[in-house]
Amino acid sequence: MSEEKPRQFVGKAEFKKGLEGAITNESSISYVDGVNGKLIYRGYSIDDLCAGGGGYEETAYLLLNGSLPKKAELDTFKADLAARRSIPDDVKNVINHSAKLGHPMSTLRTAVSMLGSLNPKEFEVTVENNYDIALSLTAQIPTIVAATQRARKDEPILDPDPSIGLSEDFLRMMTGEMPEARTAEVMDMALIMHAEHGMNASTFSAMVTNSSLTDLYSSIIAGIGSLKGPLHGGANEMTLRTFMEIGDPDSTDQWFADAKAKKIKVMGFGHRVYKAYDPRAVLFDPIAKEFSERAGTGNLYEISKKLEALVVADLGGRGIFPNVDFFSGIIYNAMGIDTDMFTPIFAVARISGWTARILEYLPDNRLFRPRAVYIGDLESSYTPIEDR
Ligand SMILES: CC(C)(COP(=O)(O)OP(=O)(O)OC[C@H]1O[C@@H](n2cnc3c(N)ncnc32)[C@H](O)[C@@H]1OP(=O)(O)O)[C@@H](O)C(=O)NCCC(=O)NCCS
Structure with missing residues (x-):
């Protein structure tokens, strides 16, 4: 009998499936209090943010910048996002082409990829450039999702109206009609509630991808892919x-x-x-x-x-x-929204959480690289194919 050789981890490592309880990093973006059923963004409860009247843009500002904006800061931020809402014709073409082929999350994934290819600064991985892309994606993903809903019904894609808020414009671009004030208010609340949620699967996927210092679009595409699954956003x-x-x-x-x-x-x-x-x-x-x-x-x-x-x-x-x-x-x-558009709405909101987490991690980035416990053989002898 051959002497047993030591194997790394075998029989020794303790781990929980699904990385349960594993800690990835320190963060001050959000806290999920699973015992008391509370969700806190940068110190503020989602109940207060929903009731506060600052809308989804206020929450996006809070997540990305770390503090609540003053009135002038929020006005500037909203105007900046509004100015970034439109999408290039190449992206509209991608949407028109793919919207009827599959799930709208697949169209979103492809459209974000196209946005990346169109950005000459796609590969400039700095906090400043990633912040700039984060703002653009926060503004453009609602337009992409709304356009997908239109394209799949053979309705013309509508351009954004920068004079109205993000939630209101999102619903208008999707349905072709100005939403009632209460409907826009509830969509705003929904986006606030879905904006961020700790180290969930899609955020982790996006962060793992970004930790190789790839471009932000690729990381967001990873997040979209993960969010799509039925155990998560689906x-x-x-x-x-x-x-x-x-x-x-x-x-x-x-x-x-x-x-x-x-x-x-x-x-x-x-x-x-x-x-x-x-x-x-x-x-x-x-x-x-x-x-x-x-x-x-x-x-x-x-x-x-x-x-x-x-x-x-x-x-x-x-x-x-x-x-x-x-x-x-x-x-x-x-609200009259098609069932398979629900997860894309989740993505409309979660883009601010994904990008906030990525931006927080980037200055002191370290590649995510866990290990698995190897339970396979170590000494199998190779048999030529003709002898197997
Ligand atoms: C969210 C979710 C993936 C968390 O999963 P998790 O922490 O990995 O927990 P597990 O899937 O290991 O479930 C633990 C136990 O609770 C049970 N359980 C968990 N969620 C359940 C559900 N929605 N319905 C019935 N039983 C459930 C499991 O069957 C398992 O039971 P077992 O120990 O007897 O095998 C899981 O609760 C789930 O699949 N929910 C349904 C999908 C969903 O709503 N996802 C959205 C999350 S925001």
Whole structure:
């Protein structure tokens, strides 16, 4: 018997799947208090930011620059973003070409790639240049998402109107009509709530990519790719599809019993960090009621409340409660937005969090490079192909 050779890590390393509990870096951008169900951006609770009236642009400024803007600073920031909203014709062509081919998140990924190719300073990796790109992407991603919604319906892509706010213009470019004030206000809240959320999968993906000092567009594309998945940003779409599949509030008990028997995860529930109610679900709940009643889709809200009661009674003791994606789809649906546009709306908001985190890490950048525990063979003897 050959003597056993030492293997690195084998049998010794302690780790948790999915990097649970692993710490990547220090950050002062946001804090997810999973025990008490609170979300804090740079010291301010999302409840205060939503109620404050400064809109999504105020939150984007806060995340990117570290403090709340004074009035003149916010006015300048808003004007700067508004001036950056339009997208080049080459990007419109990409959108027109790809919007009907696949998921709108795929179109977004491709359109951001095109924006990168069109920027002569794509590869200038400095804090100043990345900040400049961050502002442009924060302004342009809403235009891309709105354009995608239009293109897939053979409607002409609308140019931005810099005289109105980002949320209002986003809805206008998507639907072709000026939104009601309350609708724009709720979209603003939704963008504030989705803007940032600690070291989640898409933020981590974007940061890992950026840590090789590649261009910011590539890093954001990595974030978009990760956000698209059903365990992350894609859950809002899946949640609404669940409510529609249940169809009738009276069918909810049976649906949940079947889901349990099949060990299916119920979309819109559970979270790696929150073991209490996600504060964003708490904020969205009454708005989902208001908007669904107004739109005549109250049955979806009724189903959601029945499902919430069933899942919380069954799994609440294990820290499984509704997350941000549970009610958001009901609201977007009541606004008349297509179901597969929900995750792109998430990206419209999250771009500020992704870029804020990347900019924070860049000055003292170190390549992310974890390891895996190798459990394979070390001494297999090679057999020529003709002898296998
Ligand atoms: C968000 C999520 C990926 C977090 O996952 P995680 O921390 O890796 O937790 P796990 O998937 O390992 O789940 C832990 C346990 O809780 C259960 N669980 C977690 N979320 C659940 C859900 N939504 N429905 C039913 N059971 C769930 C798992 O089945 C698992 O049970 P087990 O220990 O008996 O196998 C997970 O809760 C999930 O898949 N939720 C549904 C998708 C979703 O809404 N995502 C949006 C998040 S904002």
